Amino acid sequence: MAKVLIFGATGVAGKHITHALVHSKEGIAQLGIFTSQNTVDTKADFIEKLKSKGVDIHVGDVTNEQDVLAAYKDYDTIVNAAGRNAILSQIDLLRWAEQTSNIKRFFPSEYGTDIEYSSETSPHEKPHQLKLKVRAFIKEHIKRLEHTYVVTGPYAEMAFGRMPPAIEVAGTFDVQGKRAVLLGTGDEPVSYTTMPDLGNLVVAALLHPEQARNKALKVNSFTASGKAVLAEFEKQTGEKWNVKFTPMNELKRLEKEAWEKENPMATVYTLRRIWTEGGTLYKERDNKLIDAEDTETLATVVARVISTQTKAAI
Structure with a gap:
Protein backbone atom coordinates (compact mmCIF):
# COMPACT_ATOMS: atom_id res chain seq x y z
CA MET A 1 0.00 0.00 0.00
CA ALA A 2 1.56 3.27 -1.15
CA LYS A 3 1.74 6.49 0.81
CA VAL A 4 1.56 9.17 -1.86
CA LEU A 5 2.45 12.87 -1.71
CA ILE A 6 1.42 15.01 -4.70
CA PHE A 7 3.04 18.25 -5.86
CA GLY A 8 1.07 20.47 -8.27
CA ALA A 9 -2.18 18.83 -7.16
CA THR A 10 -4.37 21.85 -7.97
CA GLY A 11 -3.08 22.47 -11.50
CA VAL A 12 -4.56 21.44 -14.85
CA ALA A 13 -3.07 17.94 -14.84
CA GLY A 14 -2.75 17.71 -11.08
CA LYS A 15 -6.48 17.96 -10.41
CA HIS A 16 -7.17 14.91 -12.54
CA ILE A 17 -4.31 12.91 -11.05
CA THR A 18 -5.41 13.85 -7.54
CA HIS A 19 -9.03 12.95 -8.31
CA ALA A 20 -8.00 9.51 -9.58
CA LEU A 21 -5.81 8.88 -6.53
CA VAL A 22 -8.55 10.01 -4.14
CA HIS A 23 -11.02 7.62 -5.75
CA SER A 24 -8.64 4.70 -6.16
CA LYS A 25 -10.20 1.64 -4.55
CA GLU A 26 -6.90 -0.07 -3.85
CA GLY A 27 -3.21 0.43 -3.27
CA ILE A 28 -3.28 3.82 -1.53
CA ALA A 29 -2.76 3.78 2.23
CA GLN A 30 -2.26 7.53 2.65
CA LEU A 31 -2.62 10.54 0.35
CA GLY A 32 -1.38 14.07 0.82
CA ILE A 33 -0.65 17.17 -1.22
CA PHE A 34 2.11 19.75 -0.83
CA THR A 35 0.94 23.23 -1.72
CA SER A 36 1.57 26.91 -1.05
CA GLN A 37 -0.29 29.22 1.32
CA ASN A 38 -1.39 31.23 -1.71
CA THR A 39 -3.08 28.16 -3.19
CA VAL A 40 -4.77 27.40 0.12
CA ASP A 41 -6.10 30.98 0.17
CA THR A 42 -7.17 31.21 -3.48
CA LYS A 43 -8.49 27.66 -3.96
CA ALA A 44 -10.05 27.20 -0.55
CA ASP A 45 -13.08 25.25 -1.81
CA PHE A 46 -10.92 22.70 -3.59
CA ILE A 47 -8.63 22.33 -0.57
CA GLU A 48 -11.57 21.83 1.77
CA LYS A 49 -13.02 19.22 -0.55
CA LEU A 50 -9.74 17.31 -0.45
CA LYS A 51 -9.67 17.51 3.34
CA SER A 52 -13.19 16.08 3.46
CA LYS A 53 -11.92 13.11 1.43
CA GLY A 54 -9.17 12.42 3.97
CA VAL A 55 -6.32 14.05 2.03
CA ASP A 56 -3.58 15.57 4.19
CA ILE A 57 -2.62 19.15 3.28
CA HIS A 58 1.02 20.16 3.70
CA VAL A 59 1.56 23.91 3.29
CA GLY A 60 5.01 25.23 2.52
CA ASP A 61 7.48 26.61 0.00
CA VAL A 62 8.46 24.10 -2.67
CA THR A 63 11.93 25.69 -2.82
CA ASN A 64 12.50 25.36 0.95
CA GLU A 65 14.30 22.14 1.83
CA GLN A 66 13.04 21.99 5.40
CA ASP A 67 9.42 22.49 4.35
CA VAL A 68 9.68 19.69 1.82
CA LEU A 69 11.56 17.30 4.10
CA ALA A 70 8.95 17.81 6.82
CA ALA A 71 6.31 16.60 4.38
CA TYR A 72 8.46 13.79 2.95
CA LYS A 73 8.75 11.99 6.29
CA ASP A 74 5.20 10.58 6.08
CA TYR A 75 5.33 9.14 2.52
CA ASP A 76 7.09 6.64 0.29
CA THR A 77 5.96 7.84 -3.17
CA ILE A 78 6.10 11.30 -4.78
CA VAL A 79 3.85 12.20 -7.71
CA ASN A 80 4.75 15.49 -9.34
CA ALA A 81 2.32 17.38 -11.59
CA ALA A 82 4.25 20.62 -11.96
CA GLY A 83 3.27 22.87 -14.86
CA ARG A 84 5.68 23.70 -17.66
CA ASN A 85 7.06 26.77 -15.88
CA ALA A 86 7.87 24.82 -12.70
CA ILE A 87 9.50 21.76 -14.26
CA LEU A 88 12.99 22.53 -12.95
CA SER A 89 11.72 22.70 -9.36
CA GLN A 90 11.73 18.91 -9.57
CA ILE A 91 15.51 18.74 -9.50
CA ASP A 92 15.66 19.83 -5.86
CA LEU A 93 12.66 17.64 -5.02
CA LEU A 94 14.46 14.67 -6.56
CA ARG A 95 17.71 15.48 -4.75
CA TRP A 96 15.94 15.67 -1.40
CA ALA A 97 13.95 12.52 -2.13
CA GLU A 98 17.13 10.61 -2.98
CA GLN A 99 18.46 11.55 0.46
CA THR A 100 15.25 10.53 2.27
CA SER A 101 15.34 6.80 2.92
CA ASN A 102 11.58 6.31 3.27
CA ILE A 103 10.91 7.78 -0.20
CA LYS A 104 11.08 4.88 -2.66
CA ARG A 105 9.46 6.12 -5.90
CA PHE A 106 9.18 9.39 -7.81
CA PHE A 107 6.85 10.16 -10.72
CA PRO A 108 8.26 13.26 -12.50
CA SER A 109 5.93 15.63 -14.35
CA GLU A 110 6.33 14.05 -17.79
CA TYR A 111 2.71 13.93 -18.92
CA GLY A 112 2.33 15.08 -22.51
CA THR A 113 4.51 14.90 -25.60
CA ASP A 114 7.34 12.35 -25.51
CA ILE A 115 10.56 14.33 -25.09
CA GLU A 116 12.77 11.44 -26.25
CA TYR A 117 10.65 10.20 -29.15
CA SER A 118 13.46 10.68 -31.65
CA SER A 119 17.17 10.62 -30.79
CA GLU A 120 17.79 12.90 -33.78
CA THR A 121 15.17 15.61 -33.34
CA SER A 122 13.81 15.49 -29.77
CA PRO A 123 16.97 16.85 -28.06
CA HIS A 124 16.64 20.05 -30.13
CA GLU A 125 12.93 20.77 -29.61
CA LYS A 126 12.66 23.95 -27.54
CA PRO A 127 9.63 22.91 -25.43
CA HIS A 128 11.49 19.75 -24.35
CA GLN A 129 14.54 21.40 -22.82
CA LEU A 130 13.45 21.67 -19.17
CA LYS A 131 12.14 18.10 -19.01
CA LEU A 132 15.34 16.89 -20.66
CA LYS A 133 17.33 18.57 -17.89
CA VAL A 134 15.28 16.70 -15.30
CA ARG A 135 15.85 13.38 -17.08
CA ALA A 136 19.57 14.12 -17.30
CA PHE A 137 19.68 14.86 -13.56
CA ILE A 138 17.95 11.55 -12.82
CA LYS A 139 20.39 9.60 -15.00
CA GLU A 140 23.43 11.23 -13.41
CA HIS A 141 22.47 11.70 -9.77
CA ILE A 142 19.59 9.40 -8.79
CA LYS A 143 20.89 5.97 -7.78
CA ARG A 144 18.55 4.67 -5.07
CA LEU A 145 15.19 6.20 -5.92
CA GLU A 146 12.94 4.49 -8.48
CA HIS A 147 11.26 6.64 -11.12
CA THR A 148 8.47 6.31 -13.66
CA TYR A 149 7.75 8.68 -16.54
CA VAL A 150 4.08 8.54 -17.56
CA VAL A 151 4.19 9.74 -21.18
CA THR A 152 0.64 10.34 -22.41
CA GLY A 153 0.88 12.35 -25.60
CA PRO A 154 -1.40 15.40 -26.03
CA TYR A 155 -4.46 15.93 -23.87
CA ALA A 156 -7.52 15.37 -26.05
CA SER A 191 -2.46 9.42 -30.15
CA TYR A 192 -4.39 11.33 -27.49
CA THR A 193 -5.06 10.94 -23.77
CA THR A 194 -8.15 12.33 -22.06
CA MET A 195 -7.80 14.17 -18.77
CA PRO A 196 -9.68 11.55 -16.73
CA ASP A 197 -7.54 8.84 -18.31
CA LEU A 198 -4.40 10.79 -17.38
CA GLY A 199 -5.29 10.34 -13.72
CA ASN A 200 -6.27 6.71 -14.18
CA LEU A 201 -3.04 5.91 -16.02
CA VAL A 202 -0.90 7.43 -13.26
CA VAL A 203 -2.79 5.34 -10.70
CA ALA A 204 -2.34 2.22 -12.83
CA ALA A 205 1.40 2.85 -13.07
CA LEU A 206 1.57 3.38 -9.33
CA LEU A 207 -0.25 0.09 -8.69
CA HIS A 208 2.17 -1.84 -10.94
CA PRO A 209 5.58 -1.02 -9.44
CA GLU A 210 7.45 -3.92 -11.03
CA GLN A 211 6.21 -3.16 -14.54
CA ALA A 212 6.71 0.61 -14.18
CA ARG A 213 10.06 0.64 -12.40
CA ASN A 214 12.53 3.07 -14.04
CA LYS A 215 10.53 3.12 -17.27
CA ALA A 216 9.07 5.71 -19.60
CA LEU A 217 5.58 4.31 -20.07
CA LYS A 218 4.03 5.23 -23.43
CA VAL A 219 0.31 5.27 -22.74
CA ASN A 220 -2.77 6.87 -24.30
CA SER A 221 -6.53 6.70 -24.70
CA PHE A 222 -6.95 6.37 -28.48
CA LEU A 281 2.89 7.04 -32.44
CA TYR A 282 4.35 3.71 -31.31
CA LYS A 283 4.22 0.13 -32.58
CA GLU A 284 2.79 -0.76 -29.16
CA ARG A 285 1.51 1.31 -26.29
CA ASP A 286 2.25 0.31 -22.68
CA ASN A 287 -1.35 0.34 -21.41
CA LYS A 288 -1.44 -3.46 -21.33
CA LEU A 289 1.70 -3.57 -19.23
CA ILE A 290 -0.08 -1.78 -16.38
CA ASP A 291 -3.58 -3.24 -16.97
CA ALA A 292 -4.95 0.06 -18.29
CA GLU A 293 -6.51 -0.81 -21.64
CA ASP A 294 -10.01 0.27 -20.62
CA THR A 295 -9.76 3.91 -21.71
CA GLU A 296 -12.12 6.60 -22.92
CA THR A 297 -13.08 6.88 -26.58
CA LEU A 298 -13.03 9.61 -29.20
CA ALA A 299 -16.83 9.83 -28.99
CA THR A 300 -16.73 10.34 -25.22
CA VAL A 301 -14.25 13.19 -25.25
Whole structure:
Protein backbone atom coordinates (compact mmCIF):
# COMPACT_ATOMS: atom_id res chain seq x y z
CA MET A 1 0.00 0.00 0.00
CA ALA A 2 1.56 3.27 -1.15
CA LYS A 3 1.74 6.49 0.81
CA VAL A 4 1.56 9.17 -1.86
CA LEU A 5 2.45 12.87 -1.71
CA ILE A 6 1.42 15.01 -4.70
CA PHE A 7 3.04 18.25 -5.86
CA GLY A 8 1.07 20.47 -8.27
CA ALA A 9 -2.18 18.83 -7.16
CA THR A 10 -4.37 21.85 -7.97
CA GLY A 11 -3.08 22.47 -11.50
CA VAL A 12 -4.56 21.44 -14.85
CA ALA A 13 -3.07 17.94 -14.84
CA GLY A 14 -2.75 17.71 -11.08
CA LYS A 15 -6.48 17.96 -10.41
CA HIS A 16 -7.17 14.91 -12.54
CA ILE A 17 -4.31 12.91 -11.05
CA THR A 18 -5.41 13.85 -7.54
CA HIS A 19 -9.03 12.95 -8.31
CA ALA A 20 -8.00 9.51 -9.58
CA LEU A 21 -5.81 8.88 -6.53
CA VAL A 22 -8.55 10.01 -4.14
CA HIS A 23 -11.02 7.62 -5.75
CA SER A 24 -8.64 4.70 -6.16
CA LYS A 25 -10.20 1.64 -4.55
CA GLU A 26 -6.90 -0.07 -3.85
CA GLY A 27 -3.21 0.43 -3.27
CA ILE A 28 -3.28 3.82 -1.53
CA ALA A 29 -2.76 3.78 2.23
CA GLN A 30 -2.26 7.53 2.65
CA LEU A 31 -2.62 10.54 0.35
CA GLY A 32 -1.38 14.07 0.82
CA ILE A 33 -0.65 17.17 -1.22
CA PHE A 34 2.11 19.75 -0.83
CA THR A 35 0.94 23.23 -1.72
CA SER A 36 1.57 26.91 -1.05
CA GLN A 37 -0.29 29.22 1.32
CA ASN A 38 -1.39 31.23 -1.71
CA THR A 39 -3.08 28.16 -3.19
CA VAL A 40 -4.77 27.40 0.12
CA ASP A 41 -6.10 30.98 0.17
CA THR A 42 -7.17 31.21 -3.48
CA LYS A 43 -8.49 27.66 -3.96
CA ALA A 44 -10.05 27.20 -0.55
CA ASP A 45 -13.08 25.25 -1.81
CA PHE A 46 -10.92 22.70 -3.59
CA ILE A 47 -8.63 22.33 -0.57
CA GLU A 48 -11.57 21.83 1.77
CA LYS A 49 -13.02 19.22 -0.55
CA LEU A 50 -9.74 17.31 -0.45
CA LYS A 51 -9.67 17.51 3.34
CA SER A 52 -13.19 16.08 3.46
CA LYS A 53 -11.92 13.11 1.43
CA GLY A 54 -9.17 12.42 3.97
CA VAL A 55 -6.32 14.05 2.03
CA ASP A 56 -3.58 15.57 4.19
CA ILE A 57 -2.62 19.15 3.28
CA HIS A 58 1.02 20.16 3.70
CA VAL A 59 1.56 23.91 3.29
CA GLY A 60 5.01 25.23 2.52
CA ASP A 61 7.48 26.61 0.00
CA VAL A 62 8.46 24.10 -2.67
CA THR A 63 11.93 25.69 -2.82
CA ASN A 64 12.50 25.36 0.95
CA GLU A 65 14.30 22.14 1.83
CA GLN A 66 13.04 21.99 5.40
CA ASP A 67 9.42 22.49 4.35
CA VAL A 68 9.68 19.69 1.82
CA LEU A 69 11.56 17.30 4.10
CA ALA A 70 8.95 17.81 6.82
CA ALA A 71 6.31 16.60 4.38
CA TYR A 72 8.46 13.79 2.95
CA LYS A 73 8.75 11.99 6.29
CA ASP A 74 5.20 10.58 6.08
CA TYR A 75 5.33 9.14 2.52
CA ASP A 76 7.09 6.64 0.29
CA THR A 77 5.96 7.84 -3.17
CA ILE A 78 6.10 11.30 -4.78
CA VAL A 79 3.85 12.20 -7.71
CA ASN A 80 4.75 15.49 -9.34
CA ALA A 81 2.32 17.38 -11.59
CA ALA A 82 4.25 20.62 -11.96
CA GLY A 83 3.27 22.87 -14.86
CA ARG A 84 5.68 23.70 -17.66
CA ASN A 85 7.06 26.77 -15.88
CA ALA A 86 7.87 24.82 -12.70
CA ILE A 87 9.50 21.76 -14.26
CA LEU A 88 12.99 22.53 -12.95
CA SER A 89 11.72 22.70 -9.36
CA GLN A 90 11.73 18.91 -9.57
CA ILE A 91 15.51 18.74 -9.50
CA ASP A 92 15.66 19.83 -5.86
CA LEU A 93 12.66 17.64 -5.02
CA LEU A 94 14.46 14.67 -6.56
CA ARG A 95 17.71 15.48 -4.75
CA TRP A 96 15.94 15.67 -1.40
CA ALA A 97 13.95 12.52 -2.13
CA GLU A 98 17.13 10.61 -2.98
CA GLN A 99 18.46 11.55 0.46
CA THR A 100 15.25 10.53 2.27
CA SER A 101 15.34 6.80 2.92
CA ASN A 102 11.58 6.31 3.27
CA ILE A 103 10.91 7.78 -0.20
CA LYS A 104 11.08 4.88 -2.66
CA ARG A 105 9.46 6.12 -5.90
CA PHE A 106 9.18 9.39 -7.81
CA PHE A 107 6.85 10.16 -10.72
CA PRO A 108 8.26 13.26 -12.50
CA SER A 109 5.93 15.63 -14.35
CA GLU A 110 6.33 14.05 -17.79
CA TYR A 111 2.71 13.93 -18.92
CA GLY A 112 2.33 15.08 -22.51
CA THR A 113 4.51 14.90 -25.60
CA ASP A 114 7.34 12.35 -25.51
CA ILE A 115 10.56 14.33 -25.09
CA GLU A 116 12.77 11.44 -26.25
CA TYR A 117 10.65 10.20 -29.15
CA SER A 118 13.46 10.68 -31.65
CA SER A 119 17.17 10.62 -30.79
CA GLU A 120 17.79 12.90 -33.78
CA THR A 121 15.17 15.61 -33.34
CA SER A 122 13.81 15.49 -29.77
CA PRO A 123 16.97 16.85 -28.06
CA HIS A 124 16.64 20.05 -30.13
CA GLU A 125 12.93 20.77 -29.61
CA LYS A 126 12.66 23.95 -27.54
CA PRO A 127 9.63 22.91 -25.43
CA HIS A 128 11.49 19.75 -24.35
CA GLN A 129 14.54 21.40 -22.82
CA LEU A 130 13.45 21.67 -19.17
CA LYS A 131 12.14 18.10 -19.01
CA LEU A 132 15.34 16.89 -20.66
CA LYS A 133 17.33 18.57 -17.89
CA VAL A 134 15.28 16.70 -15.30
CA ARG A 135 15.85 13.38 -17.08
CA ALA A 136 19.57 14.12 -17.30
CA PHE A 137 19.68 14.86 -13.56
CA ILE A 138 17.95 11.55 -12.82
CA LYS A 139 20.39 9.60 -15.00
CA GLU A 140 23.43 11.23 -13.41
CA HIS A 141 22.47 11.70 -9.77
CA ILE A 142 19.59 9.40 -8.79
CA LYS A 143 20.89 5.97 -7.78
CA ARG A 144 18.55 4.67 -5.07
CA LEU A 145 15.19 6.20 -5.92
CA GLU A 146 12.94 4.49 -8.48
CA HIS A 147 11.26 6.64 -11.12
CA THR A 148 8.47 6.31 -13.66
CA TYR A 149 7.75 8.68 -16.54
CA VAL A 150 4.08 8.54 -17.56
CA VAL A 151 4.19 9.74 -21.18
CA THR A 152 0.64 10.34 -22.41
CA GLY A 153 0.88 12.35 -25.60
CA PRO A 154 -1.40 15.40 -26.03
CA TYR A 155 -4.46 15.93 -23.87
CA ALA A 156 -7.52 15.37 -26.05
CA GLU A 157 -9.68 18.04 -24.40
CA MET A 158 -7.08 20.70 -25.18
CA ALA A 159 -6.25 19.43 -28.66
CA PHE A 160 -9.96 19.41 -29.54
CA GLY A 161 -10.61 22.82 -28.02
CA ARG A 162 -11.44 26.19 -29.51
CA MET A 163 -8.28 28.25 -29.96
CA PRO A 164 -8.18 32.05 -29.75
CA PRO A 165 -8.58 33.70 -33.19
CA ALA A 166 -4.93 34.78 -33.30
CA ILE A 167 -3.71 31.18 -33.14
CA GLU A 168 -6.56 29.08 -34.50
CA VAL A 169 -4.40 28.43 -37.56
CA ALA A 170 -2.55 25.98 -35.25
CA GLY A 171 -5.70 23.86 -35.11
CA THR A 172 -9.15 24.49 -33.65
CA PHE A 173 -12.59 22.97 -33.19
CA ASP A 174 -15.25 25.66 -32.70
CA VAL A 175 -18.54 24.05 -31.70
CA GLN A 176 -20.63 27.24 -31.77
CA GLY A 177 -19.26 28.38 -35.13
CA LYS A 178 -19.19 24.85 -36.58
CA ARG A 179 -15.68 25.59 -37.81
CA ALA A 180 -12.47 23.58 -37.71
CA VAL A 181 -8.86 24.05 -38.76
CA LEU A 182 -7.06 20.76 -39.36
CA LEU A 183 -3.29 20.38 -39.54
CA GLY A 184 -1.35 18.84 -42.40
CA THR A 185 -3.67 16.93 -44.71
CA GLY A 186 -5.99 15.98 -41.84
CA ASP A 187 -5.16 12.29 -42.40
CA GLU A 188 -2.21 12.14 -40.00
CA PRO A 189 -2.93 9.96 -36.93
CA VAL A 190 -2.23 11.32 -33.44
CA SER A 191 -2.46 9.42 -30.15
CA TYR A 192 -4.39 11.33 -27.49
CA THR A 193 -5.06 10.94 -23.77
CA THR A 194 -8.15 12.33 -22.06
CA MET A 195 -7.80 14.17 -18.77
CA PRO A 196 -9.68 11.55 -16.73
CA ASP A 197 -7.54 8.84 -18.31
CA LEU A 198 -4.40 10.79 -17.38
CA GLY A 199 -5.29 10.34 -13.72
CA ASN A 200 -6.27 6.71 -14.18
CA LEU A 201 -3.04 5.91 -16.02
CA VAL A 202 -0.90 7.43 -13.26
CA VAL A 203 -2.79 5.34 -10.70
CA ALA A 204 -2.34 2.22 -12.83
CA ALA A 205 1.40 2.85 -13.07
CA LEU A 206 1.57 3.38 -9.33
CA LEU A 207 -0.25 0.09 -8.69
CA HIS A 208 2.17 -1.84 -10.94
CA PRO A 209 5.58 -1.02 -9.44
CA GLU A 210 7.45 -3.92 -11.03
CA GLN A 211 6.21 -3.16 -14.54
CA ALA A 212 6.71 0.61 -14.18
CA ARG A 213 10.06 0.64 -12.40
CA ASN A 214 12.53 3.07 -14.04
CA LYS A 215 10.53 3.12 -17.27
CA ALA A 216 9.07 5.71 -19.60
CA LEU A 217 5.58 4.31 -20.07
CA LYS A 218 4.03 5.23 -23.43
CA VAL A 219 0.31 5.27 -22.74
CA ASN A 220 -2.77 6.87 -24.30
CA SER A 221 -6.53 6.70 -24.70
CA PHE A 222 -6.95 6.37 -28.48
CA THR A 223 -5.48 7.31 -31.86
CA ALA A 224 -7.36 9.38 -34.44
CA SER A 225 -6.71 11.61 -37.44
CA GLY A 226 -7.90 15.19 -37.65
CA LYS A 227 -10.54 14.17 -40.18
CA ALA A 228 -11.79 11.43 -37.84
CA VAL A 229 -12.09 13.93 -35.00
CA LEU A 230 -13.98 16.33 -37.27
CA ALA A 231 -16.30 13.55 -38.41
CA GLU A 232 -17.19 12.81 -34.79
CA PHE A 233 -17.94 16.49 -34.10
CA GLU A 234 -20.15 16.62 -37.20
CA LYS A 235 -21.93 13.42 -36.18
CA GLN A 236 -22.67 14.63 -32.66
CA THR A 237 -23.71 18.17 -33.67
CA GLY A 238 -25.74 16.93 -36.63
CA GLU A 239 -24.22 19.50 -38.98
CA LYS A 240 -21.46 19.77 -41.55
CA TRP A 241 -18.67 22.08 -40.46
CA ASN A 242 -16.68 24.71 -42.33
CA VAL A 243 -13.17 23.25 -42.60
CA LYS A 244 -9.81 24.80 -43.37
CA PHE A 245 -6.34 23.27 -43.39
CA THR A 246 -2.91 24.45 -42.28
CA PRO A 247 -0.40 22.52 -44.42
CA MET A 248 2.76 21.32 -42.73
CA ASN A 249 5.02 23.80 -44.51
CA GLU A 250 2.82 26.67 -43.34
CA LEU A 251 2.74 25.32 -39.77
CA LYS A 252 6.54 25.18 -39.75
CA ARG A 253 6.76 28.73 -41.09
CA LEU A 254 4.43 30.02 -38.38
CA GLU A 255 6.35 28.08 -35.75
CA LYS A 256 9.67 29.58 -36.83
CA GLU A 257 8.20 33.08 -36.91
CA ALA A 258 6.67 32.67 -33.45
CA TRP A 259 9.98 31.69 -31.87
CA GLU A 260 11.83 34.51 -33.66
CA LYS A 261 9.31 37.03 -32.30
CA GLU A 262 9.38 35.42 -28.82
CA ASN A 263 5.66 34.81 -29.07
CA PRO A 264 4.51 32.92 -25.93
CA MET A 265 2.36 30.75 -28.20
CA ALA A 266 5.43 29.39 -30.01
CA THR A 267 5.32 26.24 -27.89
CA VAL A 268 1.82 25.48 -29.21
CA TYR A 269 3.03 25.55 -32.81
CA THR A 270 5.99 23.30 -32.02
CA LEU A 271 4.01 20.69 -30.11
CA ARG A 272 1.30 20.50 -32.74
CA ARG A 273 3.87 20.18 -35.48
CA ILE A 274 5.47 17.29 -33.56
CA TRP A 275 2.10 15.55 -33.20
CA THR A 276 1.26 16.00 -36.87
CA GLU A 277 4.67 14.62 -37.87
CA GLY A 278 3.88 11.39 -36.00
CA GLY A 279 5.68 12.09 -32.74
CA THR A 280 3.02 10.37 -30.62
CA LEU A 281 2.89 7.04 -32.44
CA TYR A 282 4.35 3.71 -31.31
CA LYS A 283 4.22 0.13 -32.58
CA GLU A 284 2.79 -0.76 -29.16
CA ARG A 285 1.51 1.31 -26.29
CA ASP A 286 2.25 0.31 -22.68
CA ASN A 287 -1.35 0.34 -21.41
CA LYS A 288 -1.44 -3.46 -21.33
CA LEU A 289 1.70 -3.57 -19.23
CA ILE A 290 -0.08 -1.78 -16.38
CA ASP A 291 -3.58 -3.24 -16.97
CA ALA A 292 -4.95 0.06 -18.29
CA GLU A 293 -6.51 -0.81 -21.64
CA ASP A 294 -10.01 0.27 -20.62
CA THR A 295 -9.76 3.91 -21.71
CA GLU A 296 -12.12 6.60 -22.92
CA THR A 297 -13.08 6.88 -26.58
CA LEU A 298 -13.03 9.61 -29.20
CA ALA A 299 -16.83 9.83 -28.99
CA THR A 300 -16.73 10.34 -25.22
CA VAL A 301 -14.25 13.19 -25.25
CA VAL A 302 -15.91 14.94 -28.22
CA ALA A 303 -19.20 14.87 -26.30
CA ARG A 304 -17.42 16.42 -23.31
CA VAL A 305 -15.85 19.16 -25.44
CA ILE A 306 -19.22 19.97 -27.03
CA SER A 307 -20.81 20.23 -23.58
CA THR A 308 -17.99 22.43 -22.26
CA GLN A 309 -18.05 24.84 -25.20
CA THR A 310 -21.84 25.01 -25.18
CA LYS A 311 -21.98 25.86 -21.47
CA ALA A 312 -19.25 28.48 -21.91
CA ALA A 313 -21.33 30.19 -24.60
CA ILE A 314 -24.43 30.53 -22.42
